[in-house]
Amino acid sequence: MEVDTIFTSEESASSPFAFNASVAAVFDDMLNRSVPLYREALTLQMKLANRFYLPGTRMYDLGCSHGNFGVGFLEAAGDRDFSMVAVDNSKPMLEIYEKRLSVRRGSGRIQLCCEDISTTPMEEASVVVMNLTLQFLPLAMRDEIIGRVYQALVPGGILLLTEKVVHKNAFLADIQQESYYGFKAANGYSSLEISRKREALENVLVPETLEAHQERLGKSGFSMVEIYLKWFHFTSFLAVKEKKQCGV
Ligand SMILES: Nc1ncnc2c1ncn2[C@@H]1O[C@H](C[S@+](CC[C@H]([NH3+])C(=O)[O-])CC(=O)[O-])[C@@H](O)[C@H]1O
Ligand SMILES: O=C(O)C(=O)Cc1ccccc1
Numbered sequence: 001m002e003v004d005t006i007f008t009s010e011e012s013a014s015s016p017f018a019f020n021a022s023v024a025a026v027f028d029d030m031l032n033r034s035v036p037l038y039r040e041a042l043t044l045q046m047k048l049a050n051r052f053y054l055p056g057t058r059m060y061d062l063g064c065s066h067g068n069f070g071v072g073f074l075e076a077a078g079d080r081d082f083s084m085v086a087v088d089n090s091k092p093m094l095e096i097y098e099k100r101l102s103v104r105r106g107s108g109r110i111q112l113c114c115e116d117i118s119t120t121p122m123e124e125a126s127v128v129v130m131n132l133t134l135q136f137l138p139l140a141m142r143d144e145i146i147g148r149v150y151q152a153l154v155p156g157g158i159l160l161l162t163e164k165v166v167h168k169n170a171f172l173a174d175i176q177q178e179s180y181y182g183f184k185a186a187n188g189y190s191s192l193e194i195s196r197k198r199e200a201l202e203n204v205l206v207p208e209t210l211e212a213h214q215e216r217l218g219k220s221g222f223s224m225v226e227i228y229l230k231w232f233h234f235t236s237f238l239a240v241k242e243k244k245q246c247g248v
Contacts (some may be wrong), residue, residue, distance in 0.1 A: 006032040007193040007200070017200040019065070019090035020075075027066055027093070033187035036180070036231040041131065044228060045160050046073050048238060049127045052158045059128040060152075061086040062117045063133025067097035068151055070110045077106070084110045087120050114148060122152035131162045135205050143216055150221040155243040159222065162229075162236040166207040176232040 004026040016133075017023075023030065030036050046069070053059055061069050064086035073084065088094055094114050101107035114119065117133065118141050128149045134142055149159050169172040184194050213235075217225050222236055222239040229236035 001029050001157070002026045004033065006024065006030070007196040008190075013196040013199055015200065016202075017197070017204045019093055022090040024066060024090065024092035024096055028068075031068075031092065034184060035132065036183050036234050037229060041162055041229055041234075041236050042068055043074060044236070045069060045129055045131065046076055048158065048160060048228075049073060049129065050076065050158070052127050053082055054126040054154065054156070055178060055184060056080060057083075057154055057157070058126050059127040059129070060122055060125055060128045062120070063087040063136070064088050064097065064112075065090070065093045065113075067100050069129055069131060070097070071100050071104070072103060074110060079106075082109050085113060086110055087113045087115060087117055089114060089116050093101045114162045122148060124154060126147075126154055126157040126159070127160070130147065131160070132164065134161065135163050135207055139208075143220070146216050150241060153241040155241055157241045159217075159239040161210045161213070161217075161239060162232045162234065163213060163229045164205065164207045165210045165213065165235045168209045168211060193212065205234065213237060
C-alpha cells in the first residue's frame with residue numbers, strides 16, 4: 001500500500017483538496033490513517049447491506065471511490081447474486097476500482113458509473129450507501145439528493161449514511177477537533193500535514209451538525225433512524241424507509 005505523503009509538500013497547501021490521481025494512489029492509507037473506525041464502519045455496512053438487500057432490486061454506492069465497499073461485498077457474497085451501481089465522479093478512483101474488479105469472479109454484478117451524484121438516476125433500490133460522500137456535495141443540493149434516495153428506495157429499503165459531523169456546541173466542537181487531530185498525529189501525520197489538509201478541505205468538505213442530518217432524513221420521509229457507529233465527528237446513520245401497513 002502506498003503511503004500518503006500528499007500534504008508533506010509545500011505546494012499541496014495552495015490548492016483545494018481534489019480526488020485526483022495522486023490522492024487515488026494513496027487513498028487506502030489516507031482512509032486508514034484519517035478516518036477513525038473506517039474498517040469497522042465498512043464491515044457493518046456490508047452486514048447491513050446483506051441483511052436488507054432484496055433480490056431483484058439494486059444497491060447503490062454513491063461516492064464509491066476505488067471500491068472498498070463493492071469489492072468487500074462481492075467477496076463476501078460468494079455465489080449469491082446481486083446488482084450494484086457504484087457511482088463516483090473521480091476518473092482516477094474508478095480506474096483503480098475497475099482494475100480491482102477485473103481480477104475477481106462475478107464482477108459483472110457491479111456496474112461502475114463515472115458521474116455526478118446530483119444527476120445520477122436511481123430506482124428500485126433496497127440499499128443505498130453514502131459513506132463520507134454527502135459532505136462533499138454543495139449544501140444547497142443535499143436536501144434534494146436525500147429526497148431522491150428516499151423516493152428510489154423500495155419500502156423496507158435502507159440508506160447507510162456516514163458523515164463527518166460537527167457538534168452544535170462550540171466547546172464540544174473543539175473537543176471533537178482536538179481528539180481527531182490527536183488521532184491523526186498518533187497515525188504519523190505531522191502538525192504541518194494536518195494543518196495543510198485542513199486548509200485544503202475548507203469549503204470542500206463541509207460538515208453539518210448531527211441534528212441537521214436527522215432533520216433532513218426526517219423531512220425526506222425516513223421515520224426510523226439509528227446511529228450505529230460514532231467516533232466524535234464520524235457518525236454512521238441507518239435510515240429505514242418504512243413499509244406502509246394496510247389500513248393504517
Ligand atoms: N458530486 C459528486 N459526485 C460523485 N462522486 C463524488 C462527488 N463529490 C465527491 N465524490 C466522491 O466521493 C468520494 C468521497 S470518499 C468516499 C469513500 C468511499 N465511500 C469508501 O467507503 O471508501 C470520502 C473521503 O474521501 O472522505 C470520492 O471518491 C469523491 O470522488
Ligand atoms: O476531515 C479530515 O480532516 C480528513 O482528513 C477526512 C478525509 C479523509 C479522506 C479524504 C478526505 C478527507
